[in-house]
Each structure stands twice: as structure tokens, then as C-alpha cells.
Amino acid sequence: MDSQLYGSLLDEQQPELVGGPAMPPERPQPMPAQDLKKLSKGFPRESVRIRGVKSNPSRRVLVVGSAIALSLFAINEMLQVFSVAAVTPLEYLVLLLFAVNFCWIALAFCGGVAGVVKLFAQRYGNHNNTTNLILNQQVAVLMPTYNESPDRVFSAVETMATRLVQYTRDTEEHKQFSWFILSDTTDPDIALAEEQAFWLLRKRVAGRAQVFYRRRRKNTARKSGNVADFCTRWAAHYDSMLVLDADSLMQSHCILELARRMQADPDAGLIQTIPYLVRGTTVLARVQQFAARFYGPVIGTGLAWWVHKEGNFWGHNAIIRVKAFVECAGLPTLKGKPPFGGHILSHDFVEAALIRRAGWSVKIAADLPGSFEECPPSMIDMAIRDRRWCQGNLQHSRILPTKGLHWVSRLHLVTGIMSYLSSPFWLMLILTGLLLALQAHYIRPEYFTDQFSLFPKWPVMDSERALRLFYITMAILFAPKIFGSLLLLTDKNHCRILGGRIRVIGSILLEIIVSALIAPIMMFIHCGAVFSIISGKDSGWAPQRRDDGSLPLKDVFYRHRWHMLLGILMTYFAYLDSWTLLAWLSPALLGLWIAVPLSMATASQKLGEWVKSKKLLATPEEIEPPELLLAAAEARKAYEQSLQQIWALPDLLKHPALMQLHMAIMDKLPTHVPGGQIEALDAIARVKVQEAQSQSGLLSVLDNKERSYILGNPLLLDVMQRLPKEHSEEDVISIC
Structure with missing residues (x-):
């Protein structure tokens, strides 16, 4: 090894880590696991401010009440479709599945309506979203990492830390922040590369920022255990902690504003931002990026508005009060073995619910831009990530009965569960409807039953009402895309940046087409994940790929073989009924037929670059990148160069x-406690x-x-x- 970095180390007679020890002195504090069957003594706490943790009830009535009313209307319409004649057991099953699925999308629709109204109001109003005070509380910025590329992680921390110094040069508020890379890395080569990157990071930020590094020897409870280890050993030095992810970036004004808001509100336990997706290189990553940028704020803003102070936590890009977290959010180990027992996998929803249970507010800062993250580059990577998320969310069924949870917190948990259970429900609805069509086509109806009647019982439906209900359901399902498209197309500045309305419309259409093609594949992937979990299989903990999503053809074929086969079977059964039914189902079946080439095409960086060159699926952050993203890219090159030899x-x-x-x-x-377990x-x-x-x-x-x-x-x-x-x-x- 003769790299410049390696050589400079060997040239030092007594090499020392610049800036002192790798971690500050420990200040232990307990973080007790919460009892889900009863509240701890003193909880819920009394709020410091009057109505400090009370939400506006009229918002709940407006959104949730509208969702309930809309669902009842749709369910009644479906019942009327079947009630022209006697309703059969199979029709009742269709009605039940329709009701479950419609209630799920109705709540999202009503929240989306609130979101689009709020966003239009913000556009034409004068809204100041900054807090005018000087930060005097200590903030720890945490970057947990698990077998990630060290150049990505350490360059991101350097960029955010140094830019915060520049941003607060006049007030010197950057001195209130300490930066921590909390490693759970198990690969020994990556672990040593992290140490090398940390040595370099300390050299590059010397005298400007406080950066620390710790690698756990045993990653108990995964990310939640990583953060809990920090809390019990070092967090007592700090008032709050800003939790990031290995792919997170956050602009200085966003970091500072979060810390100021936490300081200004003594009842705030957690404030969550809504991150934008950036740096997507494949077609699928760009589709997610475009959708999250223009459709996501509609849902996110509406959710933040109506849940008010009973918000949620998505695991990263959020600031948390240390006192609230260590006293109220210690996670218990669930009885039994994984996937439903053991450590809580999707810890974030549960931590938010426990913090709110204890009398702290949990907010979503939908009005605060400058928070970024990345997304999976391929359907296969999405499947791996979603398998883990699915297990964690289904595990929340064990958390729902927890004593003292706010009903909105329970609704967050149900929403997380339904985000994966909805796929089996939609699949069962499609299959039941297909079975109903085949029954009407092939099974001879019984016009005269054993009971005496002068008139036959005709197996008829109200086809006109059924078609109208179908259009209503599709409109509600696609409403967030419609609202987001309206917001985008009426924004002259964004349309100008993105190359004009014609190109924007092209991007919207491309996103709709790609999303429609991959939707049935993801439905089957989620169904497989649900059935795998129910059968008792644990997801494990695999590191996530960030950039390249390509795989050899044989691997892609192996991953999607069942999707293509199921698509062929559904095509055959639709054909048995009629060409008309097959034509109706073909938009959903097409993605299954071409699953392998579609997966490869959407995971291709080369095709992604071509789409980018045409300014399709572009976002403002891509066309006019914030200085933070440019600086992070430059810093990463420096780390890549220095880490060529590790x-x-x-x-x-x-x-x-x-x-x-x-x-x-x-x-x-x-390393070992005498008498302890080996x-x-x-x-x-x-x-x-x-x-x-x-x-x-x-x-x-x-x-x-x-x-x-x-x-x-x-x-x-x-x-x-x-x-x-x-x-x-x-x-x-x-x-x-």
C-alpha cells in the first residue's frame, strides 16, 4: 500500500487522532424499556404551555369524517350494484374486500384534498416558516451506518458540518452541534475503511466542527439498538438529537430551523421533516424521485395538517428531544421469535407513538424544505427493502393494544400495516371479481329455487352503477397524482426550470406509465412478503444498494419467474370469460407479462442517463442542484480517491x-465481563x-x-x- 493517505500515516512518528478521542466522555443514563400494558408513573406529563399537546379537533372531523362518509357512500353503491337481485355469498365477499380497500384509499384522498388546498394557500400567501431566536441548546447529529460505502457517509457528514459553520458564521450557532457516525458495520474491510475515512474527516474539519465515530461490536436490535446505545452512553450531554440515515443530506437552514423549533416549543418531543428524493440514476429511482417531489407533498402536507400534534416518525431526518426519547421510547423485546416476536423491527412508528403517549407532541414539518434522501435503484432492491419494512409493519399488530396510545397513533400503526396488507386485499378483490365473471359465464344460473315463487330470480347487476363506481374509485385512487400534476402545471417557475409544460406533461405521462407497469409486480411482491412473514420467516438485515440496480439476466429472471407465470394464468382465466374482460385487465397484466425486461430496463443506469438527458422525470433539485448536493458530490470524490487503498x-x-x-x-x-455469558x-x-x-x-x-x-x-x-x-x-x- 503506497497511497498518499496511507503513506502520510506511516510518516508520523507518533500518529494521533486529530481533535482528541474518537468519542466524548461517557455520561451514562438509563433508557428503560416501556411497558406496553400500562403507563409508567408520571405519564402522561403535564404540558408546559396551555394546549401544548392538544390538536385541532375540527381538522380530524373534516378529514376523517369525510373519509368515513365517502366510504359509506361507495360501499352502499357497491351493495346497490349487487342488490338488483339477491346478493350471493361470492358477491358479499367482493363487497367486503371492496370496503376494506376503499376505506384505505378514501382516507388518503381526503388527506390529499386538505394537502392540495394548503399548498395552494401557501403559494399565494405570505408564510414565514423560520423561528427568530438564537440556538443555545446542545444538539447531537446522528448518522447511523451499516455496511455502507464510507465515502458516501463521511463526505455527507463533512459537507453538512462545514456548510453549517459557514451558514452560522455570524451567530456561531454551529458550536451547539456535534456530529456522530454510529457504525453497526459487520464487514471487517468496510469497518477499517470507516476508520480511515474518520481519520481523514477529522483532518479535513479540524478546528471547525466536532465529529465523532463509534463502531458497535454487536449490533443488537439493529438501528434502534444503535441509537439506544448512544442514548444510554452519551446523549445526556445533549438536549436533542437530529437522526439521519446513511443516505441523508440536510441543508443548513433546515438543520438550524429544526433545532430552533425544538428549543422554542418545550412540549415538542419529535419534529419530522418530509425528505425529497435526490441523486437517482436509474429509471425507477427517477420515477420515485419525480413522484415524491411533486405528488408526495400533497399527501405529506395534508397528513401534517390533520394529524397536527399526533404526527409520526419515519426513522430519519427528524429531530428528537433526548429527555422524551430516553424516558418514554425505550423499546421492549416482544415475546416469541421473529418475525412477530423479538426486537421491534420498524421502531420509528412505535417510538413516535410512545413519545406522544407520554405527553409530548409529535409534529410533521411539511413546510420545511431542504431535507433529502435517496431511494432504491431497482424493483429487486425495493423488494428487499420492503420485505424488511413489511415484517416490521405487520409486527405492529402486537403494538396496537398498547395501553394509553392516542387513537391517531394507533391509526398510524394501522396505516403502516395496511400499506402491505392492501396488496393481498387488492389481489383477492381482483381474483374474486374474476371468479364472479367466470361463474356468470360458465355456471348455469338457478332461476327457480326450492322455495315457491311465481317469478324467477335473475342473476343481474346494475352495470351502469358499477361503471360509475369504477370511475369514482379510479379518480380517488389517482387523486394525489392529479393534485400534484395540477400544482406542478400551474407553477410557472417549476415548469420553466423543468423545460416547459410540454416536457413536464411528458414526465407526468412517463411516470404514470412506468408506475402502472410495475404496480402489479409490486403487488405480488408485497403479497409474497406477507405470506412469507405469516409462515414464520425472518427478513434478516441486508445492507441496501444505493446507486446501481443492475443484475445478471438469470438473476432477474429467477426473481420475477412467478410474476410472469401468474400473469399468464390470469390472462388465461380472463380469456376464458371473454376478450372484453381480457382487454379490461390488460393494463394490469402487461407489467406481469414483461416483468423481466421491465425490471432490467428500470434498473439500468444507462437508460436512466438517457432519460435524464431528455430532461424527463426531472426535479428542480436535479436541474438547479442546491449547493449542498454539489459540495457533497465533490467531497465524495476526495474520499473515493483517498480510500482507493484501505x-x-x-x-x-x-x-x-x-x-x-x-x-x-x-x-x-x-471486551468481556468476568462471569458473564460467553x-x-x-x-x-x-x-x-x-x-x-x-x-x-x-x-x-x-x-x-x-x-x-x-x-x-x-x-x-x-x-x-x-x-x-x-x-x-x-x-x-x-x-x-
């Missing part, structure tokens, strides 16, 4: 300077190290998990350092 375990053993630096960065927790990994690693006769021999028998464990164990590293590099003749034991 340290490895043999390098640490070879160079004392690197080992000394590694020891300085390593988490300072005790786990299998710990025991195996210890035996291999203690019985090793040379460094080379030991390295050849260690797997990745054991290397990762040893990298966090100073005692075992010390034993390894004292081993000879190679076997000698005398070391070989003869067994002849």
Missing part, C-alpha cells in the same frame, strides 16, 4: 502506527487466536465475522501482534 487486518499487524490509530478509534467498552462467536475467536502459531496461519482460518469481532477486541489484537508472522520448522507439531 487498511486491512494484516496492515494493522505489520505497522504499529496503524494499530495505534485503530486502538485510539476503537470503542472503549470492556457467546459462540466470542469463544471461537478466542480459541483460534490462542491456538494460533503464526499471524499468517491465523488469518487464513478466520472468517469475516471473526475478523470483525477481533477488530473490536484489543486483548485478542494484542495476542495476534505478538505472534510470529510465519510458521517456523520448530512450531510444527508432528503427529506421526
